Amino acid sequence: MFKTSYDSYLQIVEQYIKDMPWTEDLMSKSMYYSLFAGGKRIRPVLALATAECVGGNIQDVLPAAVALELIHTYSLIHDDLPAMDNDDYRRGKLTNHKVFGEGYAILAGDGLLTYAFELLSSRMSFPAELQLRVLHEVAVAAGRLGMVGGQVLDLDGEGKDLTLSEIEDINRKKTGALLQVSVRLGAILGGGREDQIETLTRYAQALGLAFQIKDDILDIEGDSQILGKPVGSDQKNAKATYPFLMGLEKARECLHAQTSKALEALECFGERGRFLAQLAEYMKNRQH
Amino acid sequence: MFKTSYDSYLQIVEQYIKDMPWTEDLMSKSMYYSLFAGGKRIRPVLALATAECVGGNIQDVLPAAVALELIHTYSLIHDDLPAMDNDDYRRGKLTNHKVFGEGYAILAGDGLLTYAFELLSSRMSFPAELQLRVLHEVAVAAGRLGMVGGQVLDLDGEGKDLTLSEIEDINRKKTGALLQVSVRLGAILGGGREDQIETLTRYAQALGLAFQIKDDILDIEGDSQILGKPVGSDQKNAKATYPFLMGLEKARECLHAQTSKALEALECFGERGRFLAQLAEYMKNRQH
Numbered sequence: 001m002f003k004t005s006y007d008s009y010l011q012i013v014e015q016y017i018k019d020m021p022w023t024e025d026l027m028s029k030s031m032y033y034s035l036f037a038g039g040k041r042i043r044p045v046l047a048l049a050t051a052e053c054v055g056g057n058i059q060d061v062l063p064a065a066v067a068l069e070l071i072h073t074y075s076l077i078h079d080d081l082p083a084m085d086n087d088d089y090r091r092g093k094l095t096n097h098k099v100f101g102e103g104y105a106i107l108a109g110d111g112l113l114t115y116a117f118e119l120l121s122s123r124m125s126f127p128a129e130l131q132l133r134v135l136h137e138v139a140v141a142a143g144r145l146g147m148v149g150g151q152v153l154d155l156d157g158e159g160k161d162l163t164l165s166e167i168e169d170i171n172r173k174k175t176g177a178l179l180q181v182s183v184r185l186g187a188i189l190g191g192g193r194e195d196q197i198e199t200l201t202r203y204a205q206a207l208g209l210a211f212q213i214k215d216d217i218l219d220i221e222g223d224s225q226i227l228g229k230p231v232g233s234d235q236k237n238a239k240a241t242y243p244f245l246m247g248l249e250k251a252r253e254c255l256h257a258q259t260s261k262a263l264e265a266l267e268c269f270g271e272r273g274r275f276l277a278q279l280a281e282y283m284k285n286r287q288h
Numbered sequence: 289m290f291k292t293s294y295d296s297y298l299q300i301v302e303q304y305i306k307d308m309p310w311t312e313d314l315m316s317k318s319m320y321y322s323l324f325a326g327g328k329r330i331r332p333v334l335a336l337a338t339a340e341c342v343g344g345n346i347q348d349v350l351p352a353a354v355a356l357e358l359i360h361t362y363s364l365i366h367d368d369l370p371a372m373d374n375d376d377y378r379r380g381k382l383t384n385h386k387v388f389g390e391g392y393a394i395l396a397g398d399g400l401l402t403y404a405f406e407l408l409s410s411r412m413s414f415p416a417e418l419q420l421r422v423l424h425e426v427a428v429a430a431g432r433l434g435m436v437g438g439q440v441l442d443l444d445g446e447g448k449d450l451t452l453s454e455i456e457d458i459n460r461k462k463t464g465a466l467l468q469v470s471v472r473l474g475a476i477l478g479g480g481r482e483d484q485i486e487t488l489t490r491y492a493q494a495l496g497l498a499f500q501i502k503d504d505i506l507d508i509e510g511d512s513q514i515l516g517k518p519v520g521s522d523q524k525n526a527k528a529t530y531p532f533l534m535g536l537e538k539a540r541e542c543l544h545a546q547t548s549k550a551l552e553a554l555e556c557f558g559e560r561g562r563f564l565a566q567l568a569e570y571m572k573n574r575q576h
Contacts, residue, residue: 078398083390084394105371107436107439110398111432111437114430131420139402149315
């Protein structure tokens with residue numbers, strides 16, 4: 001069952017995070033608060049599942065997979081700040097700066113980002129060259145050419161009429177890059193061949209795009225209670241979305257097409273690719 | 289001449305930073321602005337000089353040395369934010385958020401921190417194990433156990449009466465950790481033996497402490513124009529300083545003692561340690 005498999009990956013990830021050396025200071029509490037604010041752990045789950053897909057060992061990949069969750073969490077904390085999206089709630093819970101104040105929220109984000117690289121460079125069972133390659137890819141995906149760059153474009157674009165290609169560029173950087181590197185991290189550390197890594201990268205690209213389109217569709221259709229944020233909050237910020245730009249029907253078609261593309265990429269993995277395929281289907285059909 | 293040597297290290301560092309792939313967007317401009325806001329490049333200079341002290345090649349160490357400057361610069365940008373120290377000026381120039389706004393300042397900091405790890409994980413001429421070891425040490429020094437941890441303690445301590453040992457803990461983390469790892473990075477990548485790395489670490493610890501004490505003394509004695517910030521601004525923020533806690537005379541003695549300790553550690557390097565020794569002397573006598 002997909003749900004059971006997902007939960008077992010998720011529990012491994014959450015147990016690892018819980019077992020990290022947290023202390024009683026505000027900094028630790030602030031980081032921990034956001035790490036356990038209802039995230040779905042998609043990035044580390046993708047990394048672990050991809051590693052298994054190419055025959056790798058989950059426990060070996062786990063610290064690196066968790067690093068992705070730390071990076072994702074830091075980006076949400078900074079993104080929610082008053083100077084950025086100014087959100088008081090995320091997933092129905094108060095955002096970090098509403099609980100700990102802006103100063104600690106900025107530092108918690110900085111601390112989580114740095115902690116991620118601490119984990120990625122910790123002693124692992126892989127050859128150092130492989131570990132360094134993965135770390136470099138993560139840094140690029142998280143930085144000015146990837147996620148941070150996407151946040152900047154997002155901030156630039158507020159209140160402006162963006163074109164479809166501008167939106168695609170924002171999404172590719174802001175959310176796509178980290179999702180893609182999650183899959184690549186699993187594929188590389190899992191011991192995948194170069195052609196497998198490339199194939200799984202195509203899966204990740206299609207999945208990332210589908211994920212974003214679905215998010216946008218849910219933002220229009222979704223139920224406020226399920227989503228945990230006010231419906232249409234992206235529109236309130238005058239940010240362009242796929243349904244807004246191409247129409248809801250076209251956006252749904254695009255979601256289907258990208259999901260099919262993701263599934264096609266997995267065909268060569270047969271049974272081993274089953275969970276990743278189910279994940280793509282689940283992403284398409286999810287209600288939150 | 290010390291000044292000539294310092295400037296030649298500094299120019300190598302600044303040329304490398306200028307040659308990085310900057311673009312015309314606000315993000316690049318914001319990062320570049322703070323990178324060229326009058327920094328003394330102490331951390332990369334320390335790394336390069338230490339590498340030479342143990343017989344290493346400067347050009348090989350340069351990208352990693354520059355990463356230290358990116359990390360230092362990000363920490364200043366975030367530290368100056370309204371939610372933190374709320375400083376409008378640094379070294380006589382407007383702080384990043386006063387020029388680009390808070391949103392871009394937060395993202396410029398995030399971008400610089402991530403860029404540092406991109407540089408540290410880029411292809412170098414060293415064995416991957418060595419590079420990974422250095423990267424891990426930098427991540428620890430910059431993170432919750434080091435610099436970010438120090439910022440948190442600093443924020444915690446605002447308006448409180450701190451003890452000398454609390455102040456020492458803050459300084460060791462907030463500024464000492466990154467200075468220390470700058471020296472260690474140079475020593476490790478420069479090909480130093482383990483005993484040399486340890487000896488140079490002792491130099492770095494004494495230098496870092498002397499650096500902080502001198503800063504505190506200058507803050508009381510200094511001329512506002514030379515320092516580029518209002519004299520006594522640390523006192524204004526009710527932060528404890530060495531002269532405040534131990535008296536000005538005792539603080540001066542302590543500065544001398546730490547400088548001597550730094551010089552002693554260098555004795556075994558003979559002529560090769562000359563620049564690092566001159567640097568310690570210069571730190572002690574500087575007027576800004």
